[in-house]
Structures are given as C-alpha cells and as structure tokens.
Amino acid sequence: MADLQEEFSATAEAGALDQALVPPDPVPDPALVTAPGTDTVRCASPVDRARTLLAAHPVADGYSGLPWALRELPWHDFETGDSALEGDVPRLRAGRVGAQFWSVHVPDGPSGDRIVRTTLEQIDLVKHVVATHSDALRLARNASETADARNCGRIATLIGPARGAALGDSLGTLRALHSLGLCVVTLCGTSWAGEGGLTPFGEEVVREMNRLGVLADLSGASEVTARRVLAVSKAPVVFMRSGARALYDHPANLSDGLLAEVGAAKGLVLVPLAAGRTGPTVRTAADHLDHVRRIAGPECVGISGTHDTRETHPEGLTDPSCHPRLIAELVERGWSEAELAMLTWGNVQRALRGADFTARATRERRSASTATIDRLDG
Template sequence: MADLQEELNTTAEAGELDQSPAPPEPPPAHDPEPASAAAPTARARTLLAAHPVADGYSGLPWALRELPWYDFETGDSGLESDLPRLREGRVGAQFWSVHVPEGLSADRAVGATLEQIDLVKHVVGAHPEGLRLARNASETADARNCGRIATLIGPACGAALGDSLGTLRALHSLGLCAVTLSGTSWAGADGLTTFGEEVVREMNRLGVLADLSGASETTARRVLAVSKAPVIFTRSGARALRDHPANLSDELLAAVGAAKGLCLVPLAAERTGSSVREVADHLDHVRRIAGPECVGLSGTYDTTDARPEGLTDASCYPRLVGELIERDWSEAELALLTWGNAQRALRGADFTARAARERRPASTATIERLDG
C-alpha cells in the first residue's frame, strides 16, 4: 500500500492542485453566529473557498425518494442539504449513499440499488448548474473548477452485489465508486472469507473504494492487509471518546494511519456527540492517532441520525472548521481534512486500478467455488 502511494503528492493534493476561484460569498447562515464565534467562522469560510468540503456520506438519494416533493434548487423542502445549504457550507464534493434498507432479499437489494443510482443521475441531470456526476479524483476536481458540486455515487451496501463480481462490475460501469462491506456473508464477524478477499481484489482492479464502517475489527484488519488501494470508513469516530459499534479503537486507528486509509468522522450525535466541541474532539483524536492525512468529514445529512447542536444542516461546516481553527489546526491540516484527504483516497484507487488491470483480467470467481 505504502509503495503504491509514494507517487502521490499529498501537499499538492491539499493546496497546489485543483484550485479554483473563490465563489461569491453566500448569504448569512440560517442560524446566526454568536459574536464570539464570528471571527473564526469568517476565517473558516475564507479557507473553505480554497479548500472546500468533500463530504463522505450523504443520505440524499433515499431521503428524496421518500419525499412527496422537493425543491432542491431553492431549499424549500424538508432536507438538511440542498443547493443553497451546500453552497453556504462550502461543499465541493459529496458521496451520495445508495444504501437500501436491511433485510431485503438479494434480488430486491440489487434492484433497489439500481433505482437509487437512477435517481441520483436524474437529480444531477435536473440541476446541471449546481451538480455534476464524478467517478474519480480528476472528475471531482473538474466539477469543482467549473463551479459545480461533484456528486459521487456510493457507497452501496455489500448486499447489493448479490454475491456476484459481475454485478459489482455492472454497478461500477454505472458510476458506483464505493461499497460498504459489512452485512454480507463474506465479510462478517470472523473476517473475510476467500470470496471476500476476491471481492476486495476486484474492487481494487476497478477502482471502487472499500468502505469499512460497521465492519468487525477482524474484517477491517484483513481488508487493510489485502487491499492495495486506500480503504475508507465513511461514518466512524473514535471509540475512546464514544463507545459506538461503528467507531474505531485506537489500535485500529493506528492501523488505518499506517495503511494510509481514511476515517471520515460523522456529524452524528449518537456516534460523535451532541455539540460542535464533541465532534471536534473526535477529529482531534483521529488526527493524533491516525495522522492528519487520514481524517476527513462525513456529514451524514439527510439520514435518520440526530445532529449535534450547531451542525443542523450542510450549511454549518464553517462553524466546525472555525472550532478547529481555534484549536490551532494549521491551514495545511485543514486543507487535508476538508478536501485533500478525500482526493488522495480517490487518486489512490485510480492508481491502484490502473496497475491492477495491467496484471490481471476480470475475476471469474464465484462464491460457490471459493466458499462453498
């Protein structure tokens, strides 16, 4: 893993590459800032104009599906993230989850995921002035440089693969760029099965990121060992601060840092606390244990998660970044947190895929042959 990443210039990712002119200053936030918080929040907005937020998890597809109607352009609907809020929050990219409810049969999970992907493409196509589909780091940067919010499809739940590498390839051809491995027979409490390892290798060959949030520690450690591309945890904080099953132990955070993976800390009260300060505590902790190049942000907006006070919707990112400025995070560290680390993970997946496709063809393995 480390060898494959040596060619990537992290400093350039965070600051020198993908620069774009600062967008016009947005209108005031929905919740006015206290006077004492105004100065660091203003500095945060300036920083985010150069290094916007790459949000690691949005529940918009399922939220939109459940609404009888919505107005994504003006924000006049029951959403936590729409175009006005995303612009105000200085969001430059989002991973739109195409997760579906647990308990669906394999065929229904595949079909529901296809419906979610179709919905994402419809919404993006209906808002071309604000959104643009992206599959990789280059397309994400292009969207940002054109003044659009890059929309990346995924993660999808592992059940959506239907235990089929052919289905994985088909979903990737539709734009899927991340899969959550937990909740499958081949990535359970006891770790990866032989077929599970082949899934990870095929994801590497395609450039699909492995999302390990919710996976057992045994599975997470095995994926870190097998994967040649960076792995991500799309909704995980620090278990040392809050004992939630999706949060990571210090030992696992250190392993993520050693493998140059990415822990995306969620803005979710149950996982990371009920205040801006508590969320910032998790970011501090992950930065200290895994390293500043291995921590990112995950809004988890438009999901069922309760929000920390002060982080009620996607417009509130400057408030969180302002808190980190007060904690003496450097501009370089903040640039990695908001944009650079997500770009590094995407570029790492691209680099690994190009190298893997030169070495091996598409896998024809089946779960029956490997795990039967």
Template sequence: MADLKDELDTSSEVGELDDLPAPPTAEPSAPGTGPGEDPDTGLLDRAHALLDAHPVADGYSGLPWTLRHLPRVDLELGEGAVDTDVPRLREGHVGALFWALHLPEGLAGDQAVGATLEQLDLVKTVVRAHPEGLRLADTPGPITDVRHHGRVAVLPGPAGAAAIGDSLGILRSLHGLGLRALTLSGTSWASEAGLTRFGEEVLREMNRLGVVADLSGASADTVRRACVVSKAPVLCARSAARALRPHPANLPDDLLAELGAAKGLCMVPLTAEQAGPSVRDVADQLDHVRQVAGPECVGLSGTYDAGSAHPQDLADASRYPHLIAELLRRGWPEADIALLTWGNVQRVLREADFTAREAQRRRQPSTAKIAEFDG
C-alpha cells in the same frame, strides 16, 4: 473512476490541491482577528476563506433513499424537507459529496440488487434535473468544478455489500453505472468473522475497478484484513473514535492506528450519536483521530438526510464553516484543515485510480464464484 484522476491531476482550469499556494499556518495564540474585532467573527471569516480554497469533500449523504419517499423536490431553489440542497451546499462550501446507496435492513439477494439499481437511477435523474448545482462524477466530471461554476460533484456510493448479490459480474455492472464505494459488512463473505476467501477476491476486484472499500460498521477482523489485502487505500465513511463515544461503528485506537499506518481514511460523521451533541464534541473527535491516526487519515461525513440527529450548530450541510472555525480556534494548522476537508479524499481517489490502472494491466476480470471459495 480512472478518468477522475485525470481531472484531478491535469485540470488546467483549477489544478490539484498540491499546486495551490500553501495557506499560512496560524499561531495558536493569534486567532487572526484585528484590533477590536469579535474573535468569533474573525475565525468564521477565516473559515469561509479557507473553504473557498479547499472545499469539503463530504463522505456520506443519505439523500438518495430520502428522496425516494418524497414528492418532487427542487434542490436548486432550497428544499425544507431535506437537510441537503444546493444553496446549503454552497453556503457550506461543499465541493464533492458521496451519495450513499445503503438500503434498509432486511433487503438481500435480488431485492438488494434491484433497490440499489433503482437508487443509482434516481441519483442520475436528480443530478440531471439540477444542472446548475450538481454534476455527476461517475464518468467522471471535474470534481473541483464547484470553485468556478458553483456546482457540487456527486459520487454514487457507498452501497452495501448485499448490492452485488455475491457476484463479481454485478459488481462490475454497478461500477459501470457509477458506483464508487462499497461497504464490506453484512454478508456471508464480510461478517463478524472477517473476510472470507471470496471476500478477499471481491476486494481484489474492487481494486482492479477503482471501487473504494468502505469499512464503517465492519468487524475488527474485516478492517485488519482489508488493510492488508487492499492495494488501494480503504476508508471508513462513518466512523469516529470509540475512545470518546462507545458507538459500535466507531473505531478503537488500535484500529485507528492501523488505518493510519495503511494510509486509509476515517471520516468522522456529524451525528450526535457517534460524535457528540455539540460542535466542540465533533472537534474533540477530529482532534483524537488526527492525533492517533495522523492528519492524513481524517475526513468529514455530514451524514445528512440519513435519519440521524446532528450536533448543535451542525444541523445541515451549510454549517461546515462553524466546525472549521472551531478547529481554527484550537490552533489547527490551515494545511491540516485543507487535508481534512479536501486533500485526504483527493488522495484516496487518486491512489484508487492508480491502483486500478496498474491492476488492469496485470489482471483480467475475475470470474470467481462464491461456491468456489466458500462453498
């Protein structure tokens, strides 16, 4: 993870987001179409042009678990059995993609650790098999490479907290194998009651490594405590606004505001259950999160290949331009859209890397055991 900051900050080939020319801000009353031009066509053309410069960093894909249960697939030629393949990622202007390592409910202990290791191995195998379309960002490769070479950067994670088996040594091993995010829920040390003392030590070790904390589905107490304890930004990889859709993984406005104050990131999932049945509903969610938490606190999670139904017009990973066109229709400044699609994720990764570098100077790997804290 530490090297990822170097790629983002120093790439002579692409450069960082802040170095790119600022796109012009559209006037809400002028959607950017010429005389006699179909407004929808003009907005969609503008969306494609904007995404060419600022591609989508997608916070969640369920592809690893889905591929476990399919015969050999060719993601570079296009694959009808899944929602995500290289042609659709390119059509949707996806530049980076977190491949989730979450497991079915009921797996715990050694089973959870083993299944996570198998998924990490599968991610690496799939990426190696598709060198023209995918590049692994675990060591990491340049995640902006897609703009010049048509590749998508794959970041392994988030994994469930059960994957570390209550062991900081296993956490370090998973990080060494490429893990980039861990979800803090569903264990004795990250539960409805919040983070225990051991849970706080896990989070401190994640900061030292550069593993980003995912709080989607975590309890309110866990979210609040993690925002206080973590020295790096946290994210919610699959959370929308509960004020609009009363889903348990969605965040109430008070937590959205706290997440924004902590410079965290709420990544709105493109699922009908959490965001709503239409592209307008998803845009409503993005409007709300942006208003409550701020434009630097909102991102996107396709949540494709995770067993969820998707809103109309957002059926697969190729459909991001249609969502961006809707935001342009609503008068979103192009600078805010650039933050939504790419800039906010880039900031979280940079700050996680910076925090890790500083922590490694001051702190040795933790040898703490759960029994010492919570026993």
C-alpha cells in the same frame, strides 16, 4: 495475483501525489480581513477565517442520505431549499461543499434480488437529480472528475457507498454497478465479510474492487475484517462514518489500535456529524476529529455530514451550511491551514487518486475475476 500483492503497493506510490493536493496559488491570509468599504485590515474571527479557508479548500462530504430521503418525500425543491431536505443546493453552497458522496444504501428489510434492484433504482435517481440540476451538480467517478466539477463551479456528486449485499455475491454485479458510476461499497453485512473476517471470496471481492477503482468502506466491519482488508487492499480503504471509540462507544467507531493501523496504511476515517456516534455538540464532533488526527495522522481524517439520514445531528451542525462552525472550532484549537485543507478536501482526493492509480496499474497485470462464491467459499 500473488505477485501483484507482493510486488506492488499502490498506496505507498500514490502517496507521492499528496503534495499536489493543496492548490499552489496563494490565498488571502485567513487570519486577516479587510473591513468593508475601507482599507483597514483587522484580525478575522474564527468563523471569518473558516469561510476564507473553505473558499480555497471546500468540503468533500463523505456521506449524504439524499437519494433515499428523496424517495420518501412527496415533493421537494432542491434548487431553492423550500423543502424538507437538509442538504439542498442553497445549504450546500452556504457550507462550501465542493464534493459529496451520495449513499445508495438500501435500509434493512429488502433481501436478495430486491436489494440489487433497489440499489439500481437509487443510482438511477441520483443520475436523474444531477441531470435535472446540472447548473449546481456534476457526476464524478474519480479525483480528476471531482476536481473538474469544482473548477467548473459545480458540486461533484459521487455515487456510493452501496451495501455489500447489493452485489448479490457476484463479481459481475460489482462490475455492472461500477460501470453505472458506483465508487464505494460497504463490506459489512455480507457472508463474506462478517465477524470472523474475510472469506476467500471476500478477499477476491477486495482485489476486484482494487482492479476497478472502487473504494472499500469498512464502517461497521469487525476489527478482524478491517485488519484483513487493510492487509489485502492495495488501494486506500475508507471508513465512511466512523469516529473514535475511545471517546464514544459506538459499534462503527474505531479503537485506537485500529486507528493507528489505518494511519500506517494511509487509509481514511470520515468522522460523522451524528450525535449518536460523535456526541451532541460541535465540540464533541471536533473532539473526534482531534483524536483521529492525533492517532491516525492529519492525512487520514475527513468529514461525513450524514445529512438527510435518520441520524440526529450535533447542535449547531444540523445541515451542510453549518460546516464553517465546525471549521471555526478547529481553527480555535490550533489546526493549521494545511491540516484543514487536508481535512476538508485533500484527504478525500488522495483516497480517490490512490484508488485510480491502483486500478490503472492492476488492470495491466490482472483481468476481470471469474471467481464465484460457491467455488471459493462453498
């Protein structure tokens, strides 16, 4: 295990795949548009350019609360949009969403076995919804399946994040949840990833997640925990709902120092479209994206819609169909097409590829861990 940590750095090696993330096929110049019914070419508006860019590089949305929202609705019409949902199929299509992480977080309240049971129910619900709407959705576990879904005209649906408490302090439960399709686990809120950092069992959880290909979500984690996970993990780590603390002092937002460390480790910060975390307007959300790009780097920033959650959204970004407005704001700020392609699609693909690369290499060196919390932390 120590040899693996010292000799193998999948994050660096997986970085060689980054060049393949942007499709090589030429796309129309987003700065130009042909007037309908004529051969006249004119300069496109920022929104026109945004839509053209998103047609080539759709949004990989880092967080949807749809599974829990569906539990609380007496009825819904996910297919036509005639319901109380924010992220139904018509709005996802209008916003050019190509992939989406469906959170199976269980709200605070249930504990112990109830969290595990409710998480399993959430995963079952996700699979049922995707199967019911197979013309629009397809389950995905990794970068290849995500790309396949997109190429087939489906929205890739990835399961996660789940709360770390859903593991029940058991690596066997982690493996069982992964076998059901879980892709991401949020570490904070557990005894082994608390304010004081990772415990020995917590480090073993991260190593086992690396072996399985499950991404570690550090949103809400203390800085000491985040820094230790960055040191232990051989796969990219993600912050599924974090902005810049320099702009807005929310507990889940990251200091500039930590953002720089995430950039050095080639992690990924998915900025939430949530007024309580990134401000009340399109411009304030774009400010956070600008800041994370500047400090961590353009290959380390992405978008979390946080729709169908209890979060209040910035004005103009109330549902997934509004993504072109955000991209248009970034176009006006001078983001290049390459940077926007990484923001919307490429960076999430890189993280997923890094997790898969790490898992395949790690399984050649390491078998399933039999560690228990009582043995390591007792």
